[in-house]
Amino acid sequence: MYLDTNACDLFEAVWQEAQLIDDAPEPANNNDARLVAAATAAGMRLFVTGDKRVLG
Numbered sequence: 001m002y003l004d005t006n007a008c009d010l011f012e013a014v015w016q017e018a019q020l021i022d023d024a025p026e027p028a029n030n031n032d033a034r035l036v037a038a039a040t041a042a043g044m045r046l047f048v049t050g051d052k053r054v055l056g
Contacts, residue, residue: 005013024037039047 019042021038021042024034024041026037027033036047
């Protein structure tokens, strides 16, 4: 889909769609849970976390 687009152009296109949302403070000791809470607050329908486990 984006094979003819360089990474910088793709990043710029995605960045233009970014929206600021309030920080999700809880639980403060679990970054993945905070990211999921923030994604939920932003109305995301799909969110992938645990990238360290996936990437090895």
